[in-house]
């Protein structure tokens with residue numbers, strides 16, 4: 632079955648056509664980064680307006696690129712949360728109109744389940760149980776998926792998401808938005824030994840949770856202690872050894888924190904595969920560390936391509952396929968839900984015809 636996916640939870644307007652939850656026929660992502668960059672982060676009002684403008688052309692291109700007729704689409708899947716309310720509503724309204732005009736089944740999906748399903752696209756089958764780390768600008772969560780479409784939350788961040796910490800540090804260093812990709816490239820040319828950051832310990836004994844605001848604060852303290860000035864407009868950040876070394880130290884700590892949680896989870900949780908996904912899964916050092924971890928443990932590691940790691944609609948179509956098979960169906964009452972919490976509410980009941 633061909634599923635049309637629609638994603639508008641944050642600052643990318645995306646539409647995709649995916650066959651049977653696995654084969655990507657098209658995946659169009661219209662990034663709004665240029666509109667938000669002058670403000671150093673996503674401006675919700677601008678995001679909603681841009682989605683409204685972009686949705687129809689992006690969906691048309693997704694259908695054209697896939698070479699499928701709207702009449703060949705079997706169902707519509709749309710992100711219903713979590714995310715920015717105005718941004719989500721733009722996608723949900725569009726998907727409802729498209730589905731009901733054509734008499735197609737509609738299913739609203741969880742953005743985080745989408746990130747996990749990105750690991751199943753265009754690749755070999757993923758063995759379960761799977762340990763899945765979703766690491767993005769808004770989330771850092773570790774799940775156990777014992778069977779297809781079932782998720783249990785094992786740990787999550789108590790403050791900033793990993794991508795958020797990257798973005799805040801980059802902003803302070805004058806590197807623009809989003810900060811992850813540029814800090815990643817700077818880190819590759821820096822000395823990670825110069826700044827050694829310590830990882831958090833939780834007094835309540837939680838071993839699988841994350842915290843990144845402490846790492847960010849350690850980095851900001853180093854900036855003050857060493858009088859690191861922000862990179863000026865027009866200045867080449869790669870010429871700045873102080874910035875490169877700071878990026879390298881920070882990146883090394885983020886990678887250690889993420890890998891530590893997965894290693895700890897593997898001590899007590901039987902897993903047949905490791906999934907690494909979300910925007911920060913595009914990180915070069917993180918991908919290397921997880922590839923090595925998989926080899927050490929003899930477990931296959933599934934990481935989406937970079938285009939499928941960051942926000943995209945192919946992952947939403949893939950999650951929609953799983954949701955439909957689980958029995959989920961939405962009616963005209965479908966609305967956005969910014970408070971969705973994947974894997975936190977016990978066994979899942981299917982949602983039908985609301």
Ligand code: KG4
Nearest residue numbers: 767768769794809811815910911914941942
């Ligand atoms: O999944 P995503 O596209 O959007 C959310 O759902 O948040 O993730 C975006 C985040 C941003 O914080 C961005 O800085 C980060 O992913 N990111 C990276 C890299 N590429 C994107 N972080 C570290 N290294 C990268 N190479």
Ligand code: ZN
Nearest residue numbers: 767910941942
């Ligand atoms: Zn995301």
